[in-house]
Amino acid sequence: MTLDYLIRILNAKVYDVAVETSLTNARLLSERLGNNVLIKREDEQPVFSFKLRGAYNKMAHLSAAQLAKGVVAASSGNHAQGVALAAQKLGTEATIVMPRTTPAIKVDAVKARGAKVVLHGESYSDSYEHAQKLVKKGNKAFIHPYDDPDVIAGQGTIGMEILRQHQGDIDAIFVAVGGGGLISGIAAYVKAVRPKTKVIAVQPTDSAAMVESLRAGRRVTLPTVGLFADAIAVKQVGSETFRLCQQYVDDTVLVSTDEICAAIKDVYTDCRSILEPGGAAAIAGMKKYAEKHRYRGKTLVAVACGSNMNFDRLRFVAERAVIGEAREAVLAVTLPEKAGSFRAFCEVLGPRSVTEFNYRYAGGTQAHVFVGVELSHKRETASLIRDFKRAGIAAVDLTDNEMAKLHVRHLVGGHAPGAVGERLFRFDFPERPGALAQFLRVMNGDWNITLFHYRNHGSDIGRVLAGIQVPERDAPELERFLNRIVELGYAWIEETQNVAYRLFLGLNQG
The missing domain is CATH 3.40.50.1100 (Rossmann fold)
Structure with missing residues (x-):
């Protein structure tokens, strides 16, 4: 054989x-x-x-009479494009049954080559069954995407x-x-x-x-x-x-x-x-x-x-991708809900880069932070969790938690009843290792951070959204802080009156 x-x-x-x-x-x-x-x-x-290789080889072996009737195929996209191109080359008509879940780029590419597209089912197997009905109805040749000696x-x-x-x-x-x-x-x-x-x-x-x-x-x-x-x-x-x-x-x-x-x-x-x-x-x-x-x-x-x-x-x-190459750990970190906790968190991280930071004040004695940390190797995750534990900070590894990566990371937020006097700021800064830690060190350790969101998007600019509870008596110090971060290359905009903040994150006025 x-x-x-x-x-x-x-x-x-x-x-x-x-x-x-x-x-x-x-x-x-x-x-x-x-x-x-x-x-x-x-x-x-x-x-x-690669799919056009097998599709064309199969169709090139069909008789002229078979080609005249047209061909039918079932595919999630790539085989469909191969059949459509082969049909153009051989001057025959092609009908392609594709799952409804097929990406639009593939559906459009097949149509662009003159083939008729029928969307049916959720997977290839569903489309295959429907294609067989069309084959029988029109007495047409079926171009199998894989289980055919000429295609193979x-x-x-x-x-x-x-x-x-x-x-x-x-x-x-x-x-x-x-x-x-x-x-x-x-x-x-x-x-x-x-x-x-x-x-x-x-x-x-x-x-x-x-x-x-x-x-x-x-x-x-x-x-x-x-x-x-x-x-x-x-x-x-x-x-x-x-x-x-x-x-x-x-x-x-x-x-x-x-x-x-x-x-x-x-x-x-x-x-x-x-x-x-x-x-x-x-x-x-x-x-x-x-x-x-x-x-x-x-x-x-x-x-x-x-x-x-x-x-x-x-x-x-x-x-x-960064998780797949073991270059990022996703952690749930529990901090004492008190001033200075973020600074202690940063000291444990040391020179490591933070890729994501999601936190919203919710009252109580503990703060739960969703954080991404850049790693040099996969084994570093366990070492980092041990470092947090020695500092009295609990941390749970969520790197393999699908729900956390798909959904929870985007849902950290909401109204905070206890965030009275909260002011919201956006900060932009040159993206570099340690920039986030530097920001926290400059901030007054006595202020309560009530909201914090940061995600490294691979651009040259890092972006932070931060809620800060600043007592009225500290207004001059807040001004000095904002001036100081401008000197360090950080730009800021106050968003306390932003309608999106007031609707979804600000103090709920009932």
């Missing part, structure tokens, strides 16, 4: 529409991991993913290119897996030509149909799949792809959403390309696998399989 797929791949018709993509040396990532990291850049394809062979040309582009030994090739067509084609070719090279499957923890199937020894159907990496969100893998993966895949690795976000950042840093989540999964898996197995001096290839990223998702990716 290996020989059969080798012949299919060598004779695949893909280069009428596909290009031979780069095998890029990821210099910075290589230095960090201590290995030679190469990224196969399928984001360079005309449809920004088309994707296998990536493996052929990798081995041609890197003549030396390759220790492992990491491939993101949805239905399994990409890894099946690559593995079939690689194992026929260089059997010692490992082929490793990477899947998100919440869409691990292939990993679960390989463990069970049979195809498993997942009840639900996560949709962050929508391009590889499949409830059940193909029968042919499962058979090939059982035969050729050496190992598997699961990656989290945060780890995928960190990988998107890694590829951007090295290649200036923004991959979609599914497109970056292989890089995330390679990083995790190399660390777990203590790889050093190895040659590792990761397939960047797509870059159809929704622009609106970039905010989420940027926020979660």
Whole structure:
């Protein structure tokens, strides 16, 4: 069977529409991991993913009579674009069924190539079932996104290119897996030509149909799949792809959403390309696998399989990337509700940079602060919590708490009945390590901070919103404080009369 797929791949018709993509040396990532990291850049394809290889190869093997009737496909986006482009090239009509959750950028791209789009269901599996009805109704050819020998062979040309582009030994090739067509084609070719090279499957923890199937020894159907990496969100893998993966895949690795976000950042840093989540999964898996197995001096290839990223998702990716690369800890810190507590908190932090600080006075004897702290390595979190404990400050690690990261960080606030005499200020300052701590040191330690919000957004300007209870007798000292921070390069605006503050955060007047 290996020989059969080798012949299919060598004779695949893909280069009428596909290009031979780069095998890029990821210099910075290589230095960090201590290995030679190469990224196969399928984001360079005309449809920004590998999918057009298999789609075109399948359609190019259809008869003229079949093409005249048109084709049907089901896809979360990338395969759809491949089918649409292939249909344009071959002069046939394409109908694509896509999940309603598909990012708009992919839907629009498919329509722009002349294909008819039908939105149906929440996942690929739902769309697949509807597409089968259209196939029967119109007696049309179905272009499967992964479970078809011609599609698998088309994707296998990536493996052929990798081995041609890197003549030396390759220790492992990491491939993101949805239905399994990409890894099946690559593995079939690689194992026929260089059997010692490992082929490793990477899947998100919440869409691990292939990993679960390989463990069970049979195809498993997942009840639900996560949709962050929508391009590889499949409830059940193909029968042919499962058979090939059982035969050729050496190992598997699961990656989290945060780890995928960190990988998107890694590829951007090295290649200036923004991959979609599914497109970056292989890089995330390679990083995790190399660390777990203590790889050093190895040659590792990761397939960047797509870059159809929704622009609106970039905010989420940027926020979660620092956690995914273990460069930020998210903590819940409990401080005594008394003047000077913030200063004690800053002394424990020392030179570490604060990436986020959310607090709202609520009365009582304790203050609960939601804080993000920049780390040099993951083990530093436990050390920091011990330092807080020695200073009499309780701290809980929320870094892996999904609800805290998705919701709680944005909900710290509300009216504070006890914040009588509160004045609200916005402060802007040059973003640099220690700038926040310097601000707190300059402030009068006897004043009660009733609200504090800060988040490092990666810009050159840091922004703080602070509520301060200042007794009337301290008005001259407040003026001196404001003048002092201007000298230090901080700009300020008083927002006590701002309507948003008065409605949502100010003293509730009933």
